[in-house]
Amino acid sequence: MTRHTKLWIGLFIGIIAIGVGVIMAQTQTPTIPDDFTCDMAELIFLQDDFQRFTDTFDALYQENPDEALAMLYDTGKAYQKLALTCGYLPPDFASLAAGKDVAIIMNALQNLKGDPVRGQSIYNTLEPSGTGDMIACAGCHGSHGANAPMTEGTWTRWDEIHRLEPQFAGYTFAQYIVESIVHPDAYVVEPFSPGIMPSHFGQTLTFQDIADIIMYLESQDQLLDE
Secondary structure, eight states, X not given: OOHHHHHHHHHHHHHHHHHHHHHHHHTSOOOOOTTOOOOHHHHHHHHHHHHHHHHXXXXXXXXXXXXXXXXXXXXXXXXXXXXXXXXXXXXXXXXXXXXXXXXXXXXXXXTOOOXXXXXXXXXXXXSOOTTSOOOOHHHHHSTTOSSSOOSXXXXXXXXXXXXXXXXXXXXXXXXXXXXXXXXXXXXXXXXXXXXXXXXXXXXXXXXXXXXXXXXXXXXXXXXXXX
């Protein structure tokens, strides 16, 4: 093989590597910016950005079918998240895992009626959540209150203590509970420690489950000990 031929082969391999690199750079999982407002111009821009991911599908599939299909799956989830962020609720939304976006959950709750009896059953591990998981809330929030705030008086503590704290200005009880469920370390009641409550409940509770649990906790209006 001549030196000239080697140079051409090296150049060809380099071009292929650059092309693959460009494809890979364009197929990272699409994300929605934290400051996204669903303004029409922003929505169109973001949708166009998402479209670039699917435009590279054919080329990526030829290189790595599994990675291409994973990219397609993640892009589909991103499109769903985009629609939910902008207020869309699919017909079966009540049975979907709620996720961790508080604004999306709060929007869904406006269209749901909670069942306190079912909420109590899920909370106390008497029946599974809508995702089929057993949620052992009472295991930590039981009457002993050793690991987490007691269930009894949940509404009263909100009404008499927490809603008056600066970080909860503008909050409703429902928003306070939602944030506590899906982002448990965002606010930790003293004297308890962060990291005790699992952070996966957005995946194991449906929108309806959360609505039901909130209604159950609203009934916990026992008087506080003096």
